[in-house]
Amino acid sequence: MRTVRVKITALALVGVFALAGCARTTEEALRVGDVSIGNSQIEQTAAPLAEALGATAPGSADTASVVAQIRQSVVQLTIFTEVASRYARERGVQPEAPDYQGVATALQVDVNDPYVRLKAQADAYRDALLADATGRTPTEDEIRGVYDHYVAVVNRGGGVPATYEQIRDELLNFPEYQQALALRDALIEAAQRYGVSVHPRYQPVEYPLLQVGTQGQFTLVTLPFGPAGTGAVRPAD
Secondary structure, three states: OOHHHHHOOOOOOOOOOOOOOOOOOOOEEEOOOOOEEEHHHHHHHHHHHHOOOOOOOOOOHHHHHHHHHHHHHHHHHHHHHHHHHHHHHHHOOOOOOHHHHHHHHHHHOOOOOOHHHHHHHHHHHHHHHHHHOOOOOOOOHHHHHHHHHHHHHHHOOOOOOOOHHHHHHHHHOOOHHHHHHHHHHHHHHHHHHHHHEEHHHHHEEEEEEEEOOOOOOOEEEEEEEEOOOOOOOOOOO
């Protein structure tokens, strides 16, 4: 997808997540089928990375925002890994060994950091399932959604966007994009079968299934995991 990659390479797209309210550490953060993850477990995974990045240091800028984003990412990665691992077993897909060192190097933290372990495992399942997926043709609405988002990002950066026809042509000739769409459909259906619930403080949850750019700055396909009632997930029984 040459045009999109060239136009947005220098743009950093960072999702900002606001966590509303406070919850006791004994409360359930999320559930996938019979697997329940508490807020304390989310905190145990997020805290070392926050400390390593200096987000908890006195006087550090935007401390609350950074810590909130890390917690949100932990929830996102945990749900995806739980759903993806079950779906992979159904499909008979075996992921490659997680690249713990690669993730640690990218984040500039210790390879044994619990966030590093979680993200590397999620990446391994994502890559294996994308490779296994049979792509489908995107709808015009899906292409238009990508284009509108792309234009908004490029305009914020002061660039000149490509035309809709150029982006459309590239998406229609981008196998990875079509595989990601098919995998998103399959994992949404799988999440409905398994039963996924997310505490309101972490909703909505969206996992970036396919990103482009040298550092993954632009998300092409997201996998929604909430909020409940949208059709993306159903409450656990």
